[in-house]
Amino acid sequence: MMRSGFTYPDSPHRRRHGPLGYADYDSYRPWLRDEFDFRCVFCLIREQWGRVSGEFDVDHYIPLSIQPGGATDYDNLLYACRACNAAKGSHLIPDPAVVLTAREIVVYDDGTVEGIGEDAIRLIRVLDLNDVEYCRWRRTRLRIIDLAERYDRPLFNQLLGFPEDLPDLARLRPPGGNSRPDGIRESSLAKHERGELPPTY
Ligand SMILES: [Zn+2]
Known part of the structure; x- marks a missing residue:
């Protein structure tokens, strides 16, 4: 069964954007929203499941305490x-963008998750992704999505669709340029403008 909303990506993430040179890491936020599908x-x-403001952070994969120079390195x-x-x-963990794929983490209907490989198991443990609150939240969310799919299609499309305020990355000018300019064409807004963005994902 397809568990809508909790399907991890099919394959390890490959960065599509490469903005450079912003002095503060929060300026990378529009790029990261698009990069990681909101x-x-x-x-x-x-983002579509609640308030956006204040609920999403820009996280440093390698913590600042270990690598202070990585504060504004987009790939970090x-x-x-x-x-x-x-x-x-400040845990050092396996890279979630690489490890957390559909092959490595399974989400069950009761809201629990199971890691397959060692790295996925470690990530689940460090992040506490199987604790009671996360599982209850997942279970409730799965039921809401399931009910919406059957009885409230507009709500279903809202819950599993893209946000309306897709960032216009083509208009942004990172101070140090963009090492992956071709990624703009693959941004959600560009796909939306070409009519290629799916209604839900
Ligand atoms: Zn989270």
């Missing part, structure tokens, strides 16, 4: 919800 790279909570930045970012803290 959801937390760890638990898959989506992840898009994560506040809860996961706090749980991660």
